Amino acid sequence: MTEQEYRKPIPEPVPETQFYWDKVREHELWIQKCNECSHVFFYPRLHCPQCTSDNVEPMQASGKGSLYTYMINQRPPPGWEADAPYAIAIIQLEEGPRMMSNIVGIENTPENLVLDMPLEVVFDDVLPDVTIPKWKPA
Amino acid sequence: MSLRYKVGIVGAAESTELGTLPDQSQTQLHVDSAVNAMKDAGIDKTQIDGIASTLNPSILANYFGIVPKWVDNTSLGGTSFLIHVRHAAAAIASGLATTVLITHGESGRSRVGVAGGRGSQRDNSYPGQFESIYGVFGPTTQFGMGVLRYLKETGTTMEQLASVAVAQRKWSNKVPRAKFGDLITTDDVFESRMICYPFNLLMCCLVTDGGGALILTSADRVGDFKTNPCYIMGTGESVETSIVSQMYDMTSSAAFRTASSSAFAEAKVSHDDIDHLMIYDAFAHLPIYGLEDLGFVGRGEAGAFIEAGNTSPGGKLPMNTNGGGLSYTHTGMYGMFAIQEAVRQIRGEAAHQVDGVKTSFVQGVGGMFMAAGSLIFTNEPPHD
Numbered sequence: 001m002t003e004q005e006y007r008k009p010i011p012e013p014v015p016e017t018q019f020y021w022d023k024v025r026e027h028e029l030w031i032q033k034c035n036e037c038s039h040v041f042f043y044p045r046l047h048c049p050q051c052t053s054d055n056v057e058p059m060q061a062s063g064k065g066s067l068y069t070y071m072i073n074q075r076p077p078p079g080w081e082a083d084a085p086y087a088i089a090i091i092q093l094e095e096g097p098r099m100m101s102n103i104v105g106i107e108n109t110p111e112n113l114v115l116d117m118p119l120e121v122v123f124d125d126v127l128p129d130v131t132i133p134k135w136k137p138a
Numbered sequence: 139m140s141l142r143y144k145v146g147i148v149g150a151a152e153s154t155e156l157g158t159l160p161d162q163s164q165t166q167l168h169v170d171s172a173v174n175a176m177k178d179a180g181i182d183k184t185q186i187d188g189i190a191s192t193l194n195p196s197i198l199a200n201y202f203g204i205v206p207k208w209v210d211n212t213s214l215g216g217t218s219f220l221i222h223v224r225h226a227a228a229a230i231a232s233g234l235a236t237t238v239l240i241t242h243g244e245s246g247r248s249r250v251g252v253a254g255g256r257g258s259q260r261d262n263s264y265p266g267q268f269e270s271i272y273g274v275f276g277p278t279t280q281f282g283m284g285v286l287r288y289l290k291e292t293g294t295t296m297e298q299l300a301s302v303a304v305a306q307r308k309w310s311n312k313v314p315r316a317k318f319g320d321l322i323t324t325d326d327v328f329e330s331r332m333i334c335y336p337f338n339l340l341m342c343c344l345v346t347d348g349g350g351a352l353i354l355t356s357a358d359r360v361g362d363f364k365t366n367p368c369y370i371m372g373t374g375e376s377v378e379t380s381i382v383s384q385m386y387d388m389t390s391s392a393a394f395r396t397a398s399s400s401a402f403a404e405a406k407v408s409h410d411d412i413d414h415l416m417i418y419d420a421f422a423h424l425p426i427y428g429l430e431d432l433g434f435v436g437r438g439e440a441g442a443f444i445e446a447g448n449t450s451p452g453g454k455l456p457m458n459t460n461g462g463g464l465s466y467t468h469t470g471m472y473g474m475f476a477i478q479e480a481v482r483q484i485r486g487e488a489a490h491q492v493d494g495v496k497t498s499f500v501q502g503v504g505g506m507f508m509a510a511g512s513l514i515f516t517n518e519p520p521h522d
Contacts, residue, residue, distance in 0.1 A: 003259070009270040012262035014163035014251035021267075043268055043384065046166060047173065049203035052183050054173070069287035069388055072335035077275035085335075088272050088279055090287075090383055100383035102272050110335060115290050132271055 003127060007079030010130055017044040019058050025131045027123040029061040031097055042097035061095055063121040064138065068092040072108055087113055091135050105136035141224070144231040149179025153243065163251025163262075167243030168193050169201060181237065188235030189377075190222035191242070196377035196508045197264065198241060200384055205392045207400050208235035209377050209509070234373075234400075264381050277420060278334045278342060280506045284388030285336055285423045291389055291438070294426070296336065298441030300327035302422040303340045303464050305450045310461025312490040317344055318465045341422035343463035343472065350474035352481075357520055366485035371497070372405025372514035374398055382506040391503070393510035394431035398501060401512035402433075407497060409434055412514075414483045414498040415455055416476040419462040425449070428501050429457075432512075456492045459483060473502035477513065484517045 003010075013021040020043075023030040033040045034048035035055040047054050068090040076084035087108040090098050104122060106112050118138035125131045151174035153159075153167050162170070168191060176182060188208035189195040195209040210225045212218055219242055226238040245252055251262050261270060274280050288294065304324055310316035322340065330339035360367050374397035379385055386392055402408075409432075417428035429440035434455065443449070449457035460466040460479040467475055480498040482488040496518055502511040 007259075008273075009266060010260045011267040011271050012260040013267070014165070014262050015161045016163060016166055017267060043264065043381075045169075045201060047169065047202070049201065052173065052176070052202060069284055071279060071282055071286075071337070073273060073275070073279050074332050074334060075275075075278070077273070080273050080275075083273065086273055088274055088283070090283060090388065098383060100269050100272050100274075100381075115286060 001127065006127055008126070009079075010127070011132070016046050020044045023058075023060075024123060024133055025129075027131070029063050029121050029133055030058045031061045031093070031095060032056050033059045040095045040097060042093070042099055061093055061121075065091040065093045065119050065121070065135065067103070067113060067115055067117045067119055068098055069115065070103070070113055072110065072113075089113070089135070091119060102134045103136065104134045139231070141227045141231055145227040147223075149175040149181065151175045151178045158247055159245070160248045160250060162245070164243050164245040165193065165197065165201075165251055167245060168198060168241040169243070171243060172198065172202070172239055172241050175239065175241075185237045186239045188226060188229060188238035190226055190238060190240045192218045193241065193243065194377075194380055194508075196380045196505070198239070199377045200379040200381075205376055205378060205396050206235070207374065207376055207396050208238065209375055269381050269383060277506060278337060280382045281421050282334070282337050282423055283382050283506070284385065288389040288423065288427070289336075292441070294438060294441035296328075297324050298445045299336070299422050299426065300324040300338075300341065301441070301445040302419070302425050303327050305444055305447070306419070306458050306462045306465050308450045309456075309459045309490050310465035313460055313466060314489060316461040316466045317346060319461065337421060340464070343420045343468035344465070346467045346469055348467050348469050348475075350478045352474075352477065366487070367517050367519070368481050368484045369516050369518075369520065370513065371407065371516050372401035372403070372512070374400030374404070374512035375510065376400075377509045378507060380505070380508055385507055389427075391427055391431050391507045391510060393507060394428060394501065394503070394512075397510040397512040398432040398499075401499070401514050405514040405516075407514060411497050412455070412499045414459065414480065414492055414495045415449070415457040416459075416462075416480050416498070416500045417457060418472055418476050418501060418503045419458055419464050420468070420472065420503065422464065424503060425457060425462075432499070432501060451490070456495075459488060459490055459492060471504075473504075473511065476500050476502060480513070480515055484515050486517075 031042045036053035037051040039050035070087045070089035119135040120138040153171045190210035192213045222240045229235045310319045327340040376393040376396035378393040417425045426440040463472045480500045483495045497516045500513040
């Protein structure tokens with residue numbers, strides 16, 4: 001699909017998030033850990049949100065998580081008509097941090113989406129240069 | 139009282155580099171400067187309890203893992219920072235904060251990480267990279283994100299969630315200016331159109347047009363005015379996060395807890411002293427989160443408390459007595475209307491007046507649990 005045809009929002013990296021998006025493009029999920037206090041965190045930052053140290057480094061996440069919570073949108077914005085109704089979900093990564101995403105591989109209904117169900121990350125190459133991480137039942 | 143000799147600057151630093159910095163986002167220029175200032179002052183983030191910036195302070199707060207009790211986002215161009223210093227000085231002199239961080243950061247030349255990106259579809263903000271891409275579209279798709287987790291953790295039922303809307307119609311039923319005053323049942327709530335599960339239409343606030351304004355002055359002048367007195371006893375404010383997915387606990391608002399604690403401490407009143415309550419109800423779960431985060435009920439008790447009629451007419455804690463954002467009006471930023479109803483109740487002039495109101499608590503929310511404000515009003519004359 002070309003960018004003209006793809007009407008959904010497209011994430012644009014900034015320098016401190018570039019590593020995350022580069023790895024997502026390679027179909028890997030990378031978060032960060034602090035070498036001072038061992039805190040593991042997401043979204044990408046240059047400092048640890050627990051101790052402010054800049055001695056932080058990227059680490060690959062296991063790609064495993066669980067469903068922390070979600071909503072199911074019935075009124076799609078432009079570009080999302082074919083997906084509706086779709087869940088917007090919060091995934092609890094095995095390592096601790098939480099991230100927002102979508103759930104694929106299962107119809108998004110309250111009956112199917114059970115809190116704490118195990119999930120694993122998948123990667124959707126939505127455009128030639130854009131990949132978005134999503135999650136499917138494990 | 140003036141600010142003369144009340145406040146000093148103990149940390150001051152610029153960003154590590156100046157010039158042409160294509161490898162640093164605008165947010166990082168704020169952050170880098172902040173870290174340098176903390177090092178200059180010899181403090182760590184745990185001592186910072188106030189944040190002022192032209193950047194949304196919730197972005198800085200969440201980045202550093204701080205839940206501040208004072209914030210300022212005054213954005214008036216290049217002089218903003220001088221005004222931040224003045225506002226921060228007034229806050230420190232009044233005891234609203236002790237140690238305030240003020241930041242500037244601007245990718246004025248390289249435009250890295252500045253709103254507007256390469257095209258309107260590509261967005262480099264935190265929402266743009268971590269939320270919008272998943273189909274988020276307005277408050278209805280974000281604000282209630284924690285509700286299913288809250289229901290699971292507390293055992294609160296969907297019926298109790300729906301009872302919030304039912305209770306508030308009992309108030310708006312006698313408020314001529316309310317958009318909706320018909321009494322409803324929880325069945326009516328569940329039969330209303332599904333907007334974004336688990337929210338049916340009647341669990342969502344209205345969308346209306348309108349406005350409100352206030353005039354304030356010093357307490358010693360209140361008696362010179364013809365209006366019934368309304369004194370400010372307590373205040374609070376806080377921020378948590380600019381993106382809902384990064385709330386520390388999605389079943390509770392850190393900003394609600396911090397702002398309301400400040401207000402109670404300042405007012406020197408207890409929960410039992412509050413005889414009227416307004417909790418900004420953009421959606422039906424806000425009064426539930428609010429009752430618990432403000433400390434009126436224990437964890438998980440708010441749904442049953444509302445369902446049993448305690449916040450309805452005749453109940454022991456009248457709440458959202460204009461019908462709230464769910465029934466009275468909701469322009470998009472409803473907080474002013476919560477204040478207006480509290481002032482009317484304190485003055486004894488509300489359409490659905492509660493007998494004998496002396497002290498009112500108003501809780502506001504901003505964004506998706508991004509920010510909170512708390513106010514406590516009274517009509518009792520000044521006393522210790």
